[in-house]
Amino acid sequence: xxxxxxxxxxxxxxxxxxxxxxxxxxxxxxxxxxxxxxxxxxxxxxxxxxxxxxxxxxxxxxxxxxxxxxxxxxxxxxxxxxxxxxxxxxxxxxxxxxxxxxxxxxxxxxxxxxxxxxxxxxxxxxxxxxxxxxxxxxxxxxxxxxxxxxxxxxxxxxxxxxxxxxxxxxxxxxxxxxxxxxxxxxxxxxxxxxxxxxxxxxxxxxxxxxxxxxxxxxxxxxxxxxxxxxxxxxxxxxxxxxxxxxxxxxxxxxxxxxxxxxxxxxxxxxxxxxxxxxxxxxxxxxxxxxxxxxxxxxxxxxxxxxxxxxxxxxxxxxxxxxxxxxxxxxxxxxxxxxxxxxxxxxxxxxxxxxxxxxxxxxxxxxxxxxxxxxxxxxxxxxxxxxxxxxxxxxxxxxxxxxxxxxxxxxxxxxxxxxxxxxxxxxxxxxxxxxxxxxxxxxxxxxxxxxxx
Ligand code: GLU
Numbered sequence: 100x101x102x103x104x105x106x107x108x109x110x111x112x113x114x115x116x117x118x119x120x121x122x123x124x125x126x127x128x129x130x131x132x133x134x135x136x137x138x139x140x141x142x143x144x145x146x147x148x149x150x151x152x153x154x155x156x157x158x159x160x161x162x163x164x165x166x167x168x169x170x171x172x173x174x175x176x177x178x179x180x181x182x183x184x185x186x187x188x189x190x191x192x193x194x195x196x197x198x199x200x201x202x203x204x205x206x207x208x209x210x211x212x213x214x215x216x217x218x219x220x221x222x223x224x225x226x227x228x229x230x231x232x233x234x235x236x237x238x239x240x241x242x243x244x245x246x247x248x249x250x251x252x253x254x255x256x257x258x259x260x261x262x263x264x265x266x267x268x269x270x271x272x273x274x275x276x277x278x279x280x281x282x283x284x285x286x287x288x289x290x291x292x293x294x295x296x297x298x299x300x301x302x303x304x305x306x307x308x309x310x311x312x313x314x315x316x317x318x319x320x321x322x323x324x325x326x327x328x329x330x331x332x333x334x335x336x337x338x339x340x341x342x343x344x345x346x347x348x349x350x351x352x353x354x355x356x357x358x359x360x361x362x363x364x365x366x367x368x369x370x371x372x373x374x375x376x377x378x379x380x381x382x383x384x385x386x387x388x389x390x391x392x393x394x395x396x397x398x399x400x401x402x403x404x405x406x407x408x409x410x411x412x413x414x415x416x417x418x419x420x421x422x423x424x425x426x427x428x429x430x431x432x433x434x435x436x437x438x439x440x441x442x443x444x445x446x447x448x449x450x451x452x453x454x455x456x457x458x459x460x461x462x463x464x465x466x467x468x469x470x471x472x473x474x475x476x477x478x479x480x481x482x483x484x485x486x487x488x489x490x491x492x493x494x495x496x497x498x499x500x501x502x503x504x505x506x507x508x509x510x511x512x513x514x515x516x517x518x519x520x521x522x523x524x525x526x527x528x529x530x531x532x533x534x535x536x537x538x539x540x541x542x543x544x545x546x547x548x549x550x551x
Contacts (some may be wrong), residue, residue, distance in 0.1 A: 101133030102297045104167075106287065108140040109151035112358045113158045115410060116302065117345050119376040123340070124300050125164045126377065136294055140172045142281040153415070157355035158359040162369045163391070170294065172286050175344040179281050182289045183274075185322040186244065186315075192274070194240030195222035196233040218270035220241070239278070242284065243271040244315060252310045257300070259401040264310035272311050284308065288315040291332045292324070300400070301385075303339040318479045338400050341380055344407040354410060362415075366453025372421035380408025387421025420452045446532035461530055464536045468523035470549050477516045480506060481548035484517060490539040491517025495531040520549035 101534040103124040107117055124231070132236070137159065140146035186192045188275030197205075207214040222243070225233075233240070252264040274285040291299060291312075294373050316334050319325060325332060338487035362372060370389050377394045378385045381402040427443040433445060436458045462468075473481065478482065480502070487501045488494065499517070503509055518530060521542060527533070534542060 100295075100297065101128055102136065103128045103133065103292065103300065104136040104138045104291070104296055104497065105164075106138040106140050106290075107155055108143065108146075109155060110143065110150055111151060112154050112360070114460035115357045115372075115376070118158070118338075118358070118372065119343060119379070120125060120301055121164055122373060123398070124298075125166075126395045127298055127300060127400075128167075130398060134167045135165075135299075136296070137169045138290060138294075139169070139171045139173075140283065140287070141171055142283070142286055144173070144280065147173070151417050161359055161363070162372065166337050168294075170290065172281075172290065174193070174292065175286070175293075176281075178289055178293060179286050182285060182319060182324055182338065183242075185324045186285075186318055189318060189322045191245045191318045192242050193223055193245055193271075194230065195221065195243050195273070196225070196230075196238050196240055198313050215268060216270075217268065220271065238375040241273050241277045242275040244274050244311070244318075246271050246311065246314055252313050254309065254313060254334075254337055256306075257336060258299075258340055258403045259303070259306070259338075259405060262306070262310075264307070266310070266314065269307065269311060284311060285315055288312045288319065289324075291335055292316065292319060293327060293329075295329050295331045296335050296477075297331070298338070299335045300338045300340070302342055304342065306339050309337050309339070321357075338403075340403055341405055341407045343410045345381070346409060346411045348407070348409060350546050366455045367415060367419050367455070368422050371415060371422045373419050374422065374505075375415055376399050379410065380404055380406075385414065385420045387425070389422050389425045416452065423451050423454060424449050426454070431457075436463070436504060442532070443536055446528045446536060450528050463522040463524065463527060463531065466541065466545075468545070470523050470545070471519055473516060473520070473549055478550045480508065481516055481520050481546050484520070484542075485543055485546035485550060488539070488543055488546065493531065494533040494539070494542070499533075516549075517546075 105117075105124045107113060107121075113121070114157055115273075125135050127133070130138075135207075139147075139152055139155070141152070158350065175351055183192065183299040200361075202218075205219060209216045213355050222240075223245070230240075246266040246269060248267045250266075252266055254262050256262050272282070272284045274282055276282065281318070290296075315335060320332075342350065343354055345354055370391070371387070372393065373386055373391060374388050377398060378389075381399075382404065383402050383404060428444045431444065431454050434457075436453050439457065443461060443464065447457050450460060451457060482500055483505065484498065487505065499513060501514055505512075514530070515525065518527070519525060521530070521534065521537060
């Protein structure tokens with residue numbers, strides 16, 4: 100059974116980077132007929148907002164990324180307390196009393212000596228009396244997880260391959276603040292255990308967190324913490340994807356704010372976003388694939404590269420057009436202008452960059468249209484066209500065939516004046532599809548008007 104999770108912090112809207120993480124976890128779950136969990140990481144009460152939670156749900160829904168289960172960290176504080184107690188009893192958590200300023204000074208000194216800024220574990224060396232004195236002085240401790248330096252931390256990353264970290268090169272992470280609130284590191288591991296998560300897929304900015312969390316998982320297992328039903332009994336597998344960068348190849352501010360509202364406002368279809376993000380950064384071609392089941396079936400971590408994936412809004416626009424050209428009437432009906440039916444949609448669809456443009460082309464059918472001026476020669480030709488118009492199966496085909504025969508015109512000289520007279524435009528949807536929509540009387544009137 101595959102269980103994946105997407106764990107946004109509701110401190111803002113989803114952006115393209117976390118949409119990608121959500122999508123990939125969704126695909127891993129769906130391709131294995133597993134479970135996809137939406138986990139709201141809202142332990143930071145000051146920065147988490149309910150309107151962001153609602154927006155995250157709305158965005159995922161718009162993208163068609165449905166979740167099987169929703170969890171909130173703020174509802175699970177008792178579990179974190181239990182994990183904390185278990186780890187503390189096992190000697191893996193210790194209190195620290197340094198202020199932020201003291202820690203900053205330590206870091207600066209280390210850096211000035213060319214040393215890595217790793218926490219020096221000074222708090223571990225405090226005697227009971229020293230701790231009591233701090234406490235009596237009114238300093239509440241914050242808490243660190245004691246990393247085990249005995250062995251390297253290793254895992255086989257689903258994207259990055261064999262990983263190896265020397266725990267001595269990492270700071271013991273602060274897992275709990277002095278006010279009792281939780282930092283990300285431990286609750287996430289507790290949740291992954293309790294929820295039986297089998298695969299953790301996230302951005303490579305989390306690689307060193309994974310090293311730490313592997314020790315937290317292991318310590319919790321050793322403390323017998325995972326004895327609940329449905330809980331994981333073993334480490335999940337981990338994979339970290341290269342981050343998204345802008346077209347220029349840099350981490351861009353714009354990507355950090357580009358989200359569903361902006362896509363929707365620009366007429367970008369969810370399926371275009373999905374088609375791009377499913378394959379960007381992989382060795383599989385990015386194509387306008389509207390068939391999500393097909394994209395899901397072909398999703399494969401082994402195809403991911405380690406270079407940053409370039410997100411290009413021009414690619415997205417192109418893909419979007421390709422997707423729009425395939426959308427069935429039923430998928431867009433509610434967004435089309437009044438009176439536009441399936442035949443109308445099929446006629447204009449190949450000309451659209453986004454669905455909103457359908458309204459512009461539909462005006463050519465409903466009129467009124469603005470015709471250009473015609474030469475006397477073209478006027479005579481259009482007068483003849485008005486005469487020749489007959490309304491059968493394929494009025495455009497029979498009209499142009501009759502005129503070709505009668506006037507000897509062909510190609511542009513044959514088609515352009517007709518298109519201009521009938522639509523007011525030099526280009527546009529296929530006339531064979533458009534003319535029946537314009538209708539016989541209106542077509543005749545437009546040709547006559549152009550000839551006058
Ligand atoms: N809330 C964390 C984040 O948004 C979750 C990371 C994770 O997937 O474990 O970065």
